[in-house]
Amino acid sequence: MMAIRRQTLVLATLLTPVTLFLGVFFLLPLLIIALFSVLTPGLYGGVEWAFYHWNYGRIFGWADDIIEVYEPIYLQILMRSLGFAALTVLLCLILCYPVAFWVSRLPHRWRMFFLFLITLPFFSSLIVRLYAWLLILKPSGILNTVLIGVGAISEPLEILYTPAAVVLGMVYVMVPFMFLPLYSAVDNLDRALIEASMDLGATRLQTFLKVVLPQTLPGILGGAVIVFIPSVGNFIVPDVLGGAKGLMIGNLVEQQFLSARNWPFGSALSMIVMAVVLAVLLGSMAAAKRKGGQNA
Amino acid sequence: MALLEIRNARRDFVTPEGGKFAALDGIDLDIGAHEFVTLLGPSGCGKTTLLRSISGFETLDGGAILLDGTDLAALPPFRRPVNTVFQSYALFSHMTVARNVGYALEVRGEDRASRERAVAEALEKVGLTGMGARKPSQLSGGQRQRVALARAIIGKPRLLLLDEPLSALDRNLRQQMQIELKTLQNTLGIAFIFVTHDQEEALTMSDRIVVMRAGQIEQIGTPRAIYRHPKNRFVAEFIGETNLFALTIDRIEAGQAMARTAEGLELLLPAGAAKVGDKAVAVLRPADFTLSDQGIAATVTKAVYLGSDLHLFVQPAVGGAEIRVTARDSASAPKEGTKVHLAYDPAAPHVLEAA
Amino acid sequence: MRNPLGWATLTLFSLLFFLFIYAPLLVIIGYSFNSNPVNMMIWEHFTFDWYRGLLGLGSRVADANNRAAYIESTDQMLRALRTSLMVAAITTTISTVIGTATAIALARYRFAAKGFYNGFLMLPMMMPDIVLGIGLLIFFVTIGMNLSMLTIIIGHCTFLTSYVFIIVQARIAGLDPALEEASADLGASEWVTLRKVLLPQLAPGIVGGALLAFVISMDDLVITYFVAGTDNTTLPVFIFGMVRRGVKPEINAIATMMIAASIVIAALGLWLRARKTE
Numbered sequence: 001m002m003a004i005r006r007q008t009l010v011l012a013t014l015l016t017p018v019t020l021f022l023g024v025f026f027l028l029p030l031l032i033i034a035l036f037s038v039l040t041p042g043l044y045g046g047v048e049w050a051f052y053h054w055n056y057g058r059i060f061g062w063a064d065d066i067i068e069v070y071e072p073i074y075l076q077i078l079m080r081s082l083g084f085a086a087l088t089v090l091l092c093l094i095l096c097y098p099v100a101f102w103v104s105r106l107p108h109r110w111r112m113f114f115l116f117l118i119t120l121p122f123f124s125s126l127i128v129r130l131y132a133w134l135l136i137l138k139p140s141g142i143l144n145t146v147l148i149g150v151g152a153i154s155e156p157l158e159i160l161y162t163p164a165a166v167v168l169g170m171v172y173v174m175v176p177f178m179f180l181p182l183y184s185a186v187d188n189l190d191r192a193l194i195e196a197s198m199d200l201g202a203t204r205l206q207t208f209l210k211v212v213l214p215q216t217l218p219g220i221l222g223g224a225v226i227v228f229i230p231s232v233g234n235f236i237v238p239d240v241l242g243g244a245k246g247l248m249i250g251n252l253v254e255q256q257f258l259s260a261r262n263w264p265f266g267s268a269l270s271m272i273v274m275a276v277v278l279a280v281l282l283g284s285m286a287a288a289k290r291k292g293g294q295n296a
Numbered sequence: 297m298a299l300l301e302i303r304n305a306r307r308d309f310v311t312p313e314g315g316k317f318a319a320l321d322g323i324d325l326d327i328g329a330h331e332f333v334t335l336l337g338p339s340g341c342g343k344t345t346l347l348r349s350i351s352g353f354e355t356l357d358g359g360a361i362l363l364d365g366t367d368l369a370a371l372p373p374f375r376r377p378v379n380t381v382f383q384s385y386a387l388f389s390h391m392t393v394a395r396n397v398g399y400a401l402e403v404r405g406e407d408r409a410s411r412e413r414a415v416a417e418a419l420e421k422v423g424l425t426g427m428g429a430r431k432p433s434q435l436s437g438g439q440r441q442r443v444a445l446a447r448a449i450i451g452k453p454r455l456l457l458l459d460e461p462l463s464a465l466d467r468n469l470r471q472q473m474q475i476e477l478k479t480l481q482n483t484l485g486i487a488f489i490f491v492t493h494d495q496e497e498a499l500t501m502s503d504r505i506v507v508m509r510a511g512q513i514e515q516i517g518t519p520r521a522i523y524r525h526p527k528n529r530f531v532a533e534f535i536g537e538t539n540l541f542a543l544t545i546d547r548i549e550a551g552q553a554m555a556r557t558a559e560g561l562e563l564l565l566p567a568g569a570a571k572v573g574d575k576a577v578a579v580l581r582p583a584d585f586t587l588s589d590q591g592i593a594a595t596v597t598k599a600v601y602l603g604s605d606l607h608l609f610v611q612p613a614v615g616g617a618e619i620r621v622t623a624r625d626s627a628s629a630p631k632e633g634t635k636v637h638l639a640y641d642p643a644a645p646h647v648l649e650a651a
Numbered sequence: 652m653r654n655p656l657g658w659a660t661l662t663l664f665s666l667l668f669f670l671f672i673y674a675p676l677l678v679i680i681g682y683s684f685n686s687n688p689v690n691m692m693i694w695e696h697f698t699f700d701w702y703r704g705l706l707g708l709g710s711r712v713a714d715a716n717n718r719a720a721y722i723e724s725t726d727q728m729l730r731a732l733r734t735s736l737m738v739a740a741i742t743t744t745i746s747t748v749i750g751t752a753t754a755i756a757l758a759r760y761r762f763a764a765k766g767f768y769n770g771f772l773m774l775p776m777m778m779p780d781i782v783l784g785i786g787l788l789i790f791f792v793t794i795g796m797n798l799s800m801l802t803i804i805i806g807h808c809t810f811l812t813s814y815v816f817i818i819v820q821a822r823i824a825g826l827d828p829a830l831e832e833a834s835a836d837l838g839a840s841e842w843v844t845l846r847k848v849l850l851p852q853l854a855p856g857i858v859g860g861a862l863l864a865f866v867i868s869m870d871d872l873v874i875t876y877f878v879a880g881t882d883n884t885t886l887p888v889f890i891f892g893m894v895r896r897g898v899k900p901e902i903n904a905i906a907t908m909m910i911a912a913s914i915v916i917a918a919l920g921l922w923l924r925a926r927k928t929e
Contacts, residue, residue, distance in 0.1 A: 007760065010841050014756035017749045018772070018812060025809050026775055029786030032793060095668060102665040114669075116921060121672055123913035125870050127890045128906040132675030134894065135682065142678060175672065233779025236872055240894055250781045257785055257877075267789070270782045281777060353832055373835040374844075380836045386829035390851040400837035403847070451838060 030274070036267035055268035074252065078272065081249040084163070085231035088170040089224045092178035095171070096223070100183040115183070122176045130240045133169055134160070137241070161243030169237040174230070178223040185219020218288070225284045233273045249273060298326035299364065299487050300350070300455060306358030307345055307511075319345045321511035322359070327489065329454070332481050334490045334498040337508035338534070343491045346508075347457050350489065351380045363454065374403075379448040380457045383464075385440050387432040393419075393443050394428030400451035418446040421480065438469050445477075449484060456481075458490045462497065474500050495535045499523065507531050523581075527649050532579045539582065539619050541645075545574045552642065559615035561592065564642045577648045582607070582622040584644040587630065591639035594619065596630050610636060676910055683903035701904035728905060731889035738800060738875075738885060739868040742807040747861045749808070750815025755849065758823045759831075775810040776817075783809060784877035791878065798880025806874045811867060815860035822856025855923065862920050866913070 040052035059074045103114045121129065136142045139156040147153045159165050193215065197207040213220075235250025242248070249269060256266030307320040319342045327333050335343035348354040350361055352373030361368045368376055379400070388396050395402070398415040406414075419425050422442040432440055441461060448456055458477075462470045478501050481488045492498055498505050499519045507514045507522065507530075515527045526532035532540065541563060543555035553567045555576060565578055594610035597618060601607075606629050608621045621638060623629060630636055686698035753772065757765055775783065787806050791798060830852065834844040850857075872887040879888060886909075893902055 007841070011756055011760045011762065014752040014760075015768070018753040018816075021749060021808065021812065022771065022775065025787065025790070025805055026783075029783070029790040030778075032790050033782070033786050036789060095671075098661055099665045099668045102661045116917070117669060118672070120914060120917050121676060123866055123917045124676065124910045125887055125890070125906070125913075127872055127887050127894065128679065128909055129675050131890065131894050131898070131902070131906070132679045135678055136675065172671075172675075229777060230779060233781045235781055236891070240891075250779070253781055253785060257788065263789060266785065270785050273779055274782055277777065277779060277782075351836055353835075373832070374838050374840055378836075380833070382829045382833055384827060384829050386827060386833035388830060388834075388848055388851075390854075399834070399839075399847075403834075403837065403839040403843050447833075447837065 033267045033270050033274075036264050037271045038268075039264045041262045041264045052264060055264045056271075058265060059268060059272060074269075077247055077252055078249050080163075080247075081232050082276070084167055084170065084248060085228050085234075087167050088174055088231045089178075089227050091167065091171045092174050092227050093182075093220065093224070096175060096179045096182050097186075097220075100179060100186045103183060104187045104189075118179055119176055126173060126236065127240075129172065130169055130237060133165075133172065133241060137165055137168075160241060161245065163242070163246050165241040166238050166246035166248070169241045170231050170234060173234075173237060174227040177226045177230075181219045181222040181226065182216070183219075185216040185222075189215055221284055221287060225280060228280055229277050232276055299329040300325075300327040300489075301362040301365075302326070302346075302350075302359070303362070304359035305346065305349060305356050305361065307342075307349065307354060308357050318511045320349070320356070323511075323513060325506060325513065325516070327455070327487055329487055330485055332478065332488045332490065332501060332503045334492060334502040334505050335508060336492060336495060336498040336505050336534075337514075338493060340510070341508040342511040343508050344459060347380075347459055347489065347491050350455070351378055351457050352376050377453050378455045378457060379451060379453040380459065381441075381444050381448050381461045383459045383461065385432075385444040385461075387440055387443055387447075389432050391431075392428065393424070393430050393432065393435070396432065396443055397428075397446045397450055399447060404451075414450055415446075418450040421449070421483070422446045423476070437464055438473070441465065441473065445480070449480075449486075453486065455487045455489065456484075458488060460491055460493070463492075463494075470497075477501065499535070507534060525646050526579060529577065529648060532648065537582045537620055537622075539580045539617075541578045541580070543576050543578055545570050545572050545576065547572055557616050559612070561612050561614050561616050563645060565645050565647060566643065568647065570647075578645040579648060580619075580640060580645050582620040584640050585619070585621040585638045586640070587621070587623055587636050588639040589637055591637040592619075594636055594638060596632055596634045596636060599630065599632055601625065610638065679903050679906045680910065682900075683907040685900070685903075701901045702908075725901065727884075728886070728889060728901075731884050731886045732905075734800065734803075734883055735869055735885040735887070738803050738807060739865050742804050742811055742868045743861050743865045745804070746808045746811040746864050747815050747857060750812045750860060750864075751819050751853065751857055753812070754816050754819035754823055755845070755853075758820065759828075759849075772813050772816050774813075776813045778810075780871075780873035784874040787874065788877045798878055798883075800883050802878045802880065803875055803883065803885065806878045807868045807871060810874075811864040814867065815857075815864055818860035818863065819853060819856045822853055822859075826852055858923060859920065862916065862923070866916055 037055055038051055038053065040048040040050045042048045059078065103111055103118075106114065134141075137160040138144070139158065139160070141160075143159070144153075144156040148156065159168075189212065193211055194207055197211045198204075202210065233250050233253075234248060235254050238246045238248045238251050239254075242251075249272070253266050253269045253273070256262045256269065260266075302323055302325040305320050305323040306318065308316050309319050310316055321342075323342075323346060335346060337343050345354055349356055350368070352368065352371065356369070363377070388399070391399070394412075394415050397418050398411045401411045401414055415428060416425070419428060422445050424439060424442050424446065427435070427439065427443075432443065435443065441464075444461070462473050462477075465473060474497060477488070477490075490498075490501065502519055504516060505519055505522050506516050509530055515522060515531045517525075522531065523535055526535065526538075529540065532538050541555075541557055541561065543557055543563060543565070545565075546554045546556050546562075548554070548567050548570065551567050553565045553570050554562060555565050555578070556562050563578060563580075565576065570576065593613040595613070596608055597611050598609040599606055600609075604625060606623045606625045608623055608630065609618045610621055611618055619638065683701055684697050684699070686695045686700060753768070757768055784806070787802070787809070788798075791802055796802065826849075830848055831844050834848045835841075839847065870887055871885070872891055875885050875888050876891065879885065884892070886905075890902060890906070893899060
C-alpha cells in the first residue's frame with residue numbers, strides 16, 4: 001500500500017516535466033495551427049476570429065474571388081515538394097547502398113574510421129555546408145571554373161537556382177540519415193545467406209535481387225522515412241540553392257508567415273505538410289508490422 | 297515462534313495468451329531463526345518467486361508472510377530486515393569493493409569510520425581481506441560472489457536469501473563455497489534461505505529441504521529424511537538416483553511383506569499396514585544394492601566409470617526395467633555381459649505414501 | 652564475394668562518395684585563406700588575416716573605408732556566436748534533465764500510458780522543423796509572449812528532449828535491473844537508489860545525449876529563425892542572413908573554425924563511446 005503510493009509519487013515527479021513541457025510547447029502550437037487553418041486572414045496580418053473555409057481550397061486551386069483568382073500554383077508546388085523528396089530518397093539510396101556494402105566489408109579498424117568520416121560532417125553547420133555548395137555551383141564557382149579551365153565546356157553550367165541544385169543540396173544534407181540505417185541493415189546481413197544462395201545456383205545479380213535486397217528492406221524503409229520527412233518540409237535548401245524554380249512548400253509556408261502575412265493560409269499549408277508526414281509514418285508502421293508478421 | 301512464517305502464499309501470473317497460472321499455489325512454511333533451509337525444485341516450480349516475495353520484489357495475491365509476527369506486506373524491500381545475494385551478484389560496477397560492501401551502512405547514514413571497520417570485518421569473514429580498493433571488474437567470479445555475500449551480511453539482517461548464488465561457478469569452486477557458506481551461516485547464527493535446482497547442493501548444505509513443484513510444496517524434511525523417505529514419485533526421482541518398483545503384495549509374514557512386480561521380480565518390504573493384494577511403489581537407491589552370490593539374478597548391460605565408483609545398469613533375469621546399482625571400482629568389478637546377483641538390506645526399501 | 656574487379660569498382664565509387672561529402676568543407680577551408688577581399692573566388696594569396704580579424708588581432712586587408720563595416724559585422728558575428736553558446740548550454744541542461752527523467756520513468760515503472768508516451772516523445776523528432784517553428788511562432792504571438800532568447804531556448808528544448816530521451820532510453824535498456832533491486836534490498840529508498848546506483852550507471856548515456864543536444868542546438872536554423880525575433884540571433888541564423896544578403900569573406904574563416912570545432916566534438920564523442928565499453 002505504502003509502496004504503491006511512494007511509487008506513484010516518484011513516477012509523477014519524473015513524468016510531469018515532459019508532460020507539461022511538450023503539452024504546452026508542442027501540442028498546443030500544433031493545435032493552434034490547426035485552429036488557424038480555418039480562420040479568416042486579418043487585413044494586416046494575424047487572424048480574424050471568424051471561420052473561413054477557403055484556406056484549404058486555395059491550396060488546390062480554388063479561389064473565393066474575394067482574395068484571389070484560380071491559382072493552381074500551390075498544388076504544383078506541393079507536388080513538386082513530394083517529387084523532390086522522393087527523388088532525394090532514391091538518390092540517397094543509390095549513393096549510400098554501395099558504400100554501406102563496401103564499408104561493411106572492410107577490416108574492423110577501417111570500418112570505424114570510415115563510419116566516423118561519414119558522420120563527421122553532420123556535426124558541422126548545415127548552413128555552412130550549403131553555402132559551400134553555393135560557392136561550388138555558382139557560374140563563377142569552382143565547378144565551372146575547373147570545367148572551363150579543362151576545356152570540357154565553354155559556357156558556365158547553369159546549375160544553381162534550378163531544381164537540380166535543390167535536389168543535389170537535399171541529397172547532400174540527407175546522406176548521413178540514409179547511410180546509418182542502411183549500414184546497420186547491411187552489416188547485420190548473414191553472409192551465410194549469400195553463400196547459400198550462390199551455392200544453390202543463383203548469379204550475383206539474382207542473389208542481390210532475391211536475397212540481399214529483401215533482407216535489407218527494413219533498413220531501406222527506415223532510411224527512406226527518415227530522409228523523406230525532413231525533405232518534404234525543407235525550406236533552407238530551396239532558399240539557398242533553389243531560386244524561383246526550386247520553390248518548395250516549406251518556402252511557401254515561410255512566405256505566408258513572414259512576408260505575405262496570411263497566417264491562416266500558411267497554417268493550412270502546414271497542416272498539409274503534417275498530413276503528408278503522418279501518412280508516411282503510418283504507412284511505414286503498417287509495413288513494418290506486416291513484415292514482422294511475415295518473419296514470425 | 298518461528299522467525300519467518302509463510303501462510304497460504306499465493307501468486308498468480310497471466311500468460312501472454314491470457315491464461316492464468318499459479319506460480320505460488322498456497323505455500324505454508326515456517327523458518328527457524330538459525331536454520332539453513334533450501335528451496336529445491338525444477339525451473340518454474342516457484343522457488344525464486346517465493347524468495348522474491350520474502351525480499352519484497354514480488355507481491356502476493358493471497359496469504360501472508362510474517363517476520364517475527366509482523367506482516368511484511370506493508371514494508372517495501374528497503375525496509376525489510378532481509379537481504380539478498382543475487383544470482384548475477386548485481387555488484388555496483390561503478391563502486392569499489394569496499395563501497396559495495398559498505399553500501400547498506402552508507403544508505404543508513406553511518407559515519408565513515410564505523411563503516412570502514414564494519415567493511416573490514418565483513419571482508420575478513422568472506423576471506424577477501426585487503427581487496428577493498430579493487431573494482432568488481434578486476435575480480436574473478438568466485439571473488440565477486442564473496443563480495444556479494446559480504447555486502448549482504450554487513451547490515452546484520454535477520455534472514456539472508458540466496459538465489460542460486462553458486463550456479464555460475466565451476467565444480468571445485470562450488471564445492472568449496474558450499475562448505476564456506478555453511479560455515480558462515482553457523483558463525484553468523486542467522487537464518488539462510490537458499491534456492492537451487494541442484495539436489496546435491498541441497499543435500500550437502502541444508503538443515504531442512506523444501507522440495508517444490510508447480511507452485512506447491514511436495515515435501516519438507518531433513519536431507520536424510522527426504523532422501524530415505526521420499527513421499528512420492530516426484531521427490532524420489534528428483535533427489536538422487538533411484539529405482540522405482542511397482543509392486544503387488546503377495547503375502548505377509550513376521551512383519552515383512554513379500555511383494556512382486558508384474559514381471560515377477562520379488563522384493564521384501566517392511567509390512568507396515570499393508571494387506572495382501574495391496575499395490576505399492578518401493579524406492580531403492582543404487583547404493584542400497586550390493587553384488588553378491590545370492591539375490592536378484594541380473595545381467596550387466598552397461599558399466600559407467602565415475603572415478604571411484606562404477607555405475608551399473610543391470611537387466612533383471614525375470615524382465616522389467618533396468619536397475620541402477622552403484623559399486624566400488626576394482627579389478628574384479630563386473631563388465632558388460634556379466635551375470636550378477638543383487639542383494640539388499642531388507643530395511644532399505646521405502647514405500648511411497650502416494651504416487 | 653570478392654571478385655577483384657567488382658571490389659575495385661566499389662572502392663572507387665566509395666572514395667568518390669567521400670570526396671563528394673567532403674568537397675564543400677575543403678572548399679571553405681581553402682577559401683578561408685584567400686586574401687582577396689572583393690571576389691573570394693579569385694585566388695590572390697595565402698593569408699591568416701581573416702582569422703586574425705575574428706580573433707580581434709587586427710587585419711591588414713580591410714582598408715579604412717571598409718573598416719567600420721568590417722568591425723561591425725565581425726562584432727555581430729561574435730555576438731551571434733555568444734548567443735548560440737548560451738542557448739545551447741541552457742537548452743542542453745534543461746533537455747538532458749527532462750529527457751533523462753522521462754527515460755527512467757518509462758523504463759522502470761509500469762503504467763497504462765507507457766505506450767502512448769513512447770509514441771508521443773517520437774513526434775517532435777518526426778515533425779518537420781518548419782511546422783514546429785511556425786507553431787511556436789503563432790503560439791507565442793497568440794499568448795502575447797515576446798520573442799527573445801527565452802523563446803529560442805523553449806523552441807530548442809521541444810525537440811531536443813526527445814533526442815536525449817532516445818539515447819538514455821537505449822542505455823537504460825542495457826542495464827541490469829538487479830543492481831537497483833540490490834540497492835533497495837540493502838536499504839536504499841527510491842531516490843537514494845536513483846542517485847547512487849542508477850544515475851552513475853547511466854552517466855555515459857546522459858553525457859552522450861547532452862553532447863548530441865548541444866551540437867544540434869548550436870546548429871539549429873529553422874526553428875530559431877522563426878522564434879528568435881529581431882533582437883536576438885544565433886550563429887546559423889546570422890550566416891543564413893549573410894548568405895541571403897551578400898557574403899563577407901570572413902565567413903569562410905568562421906565557417907572553418909566551426910568545422911574544426913565540430914571535428915573536436917565528434918572526436919570527443921567517439922573517445923567517450925570507446926571508454927563506455929568497459
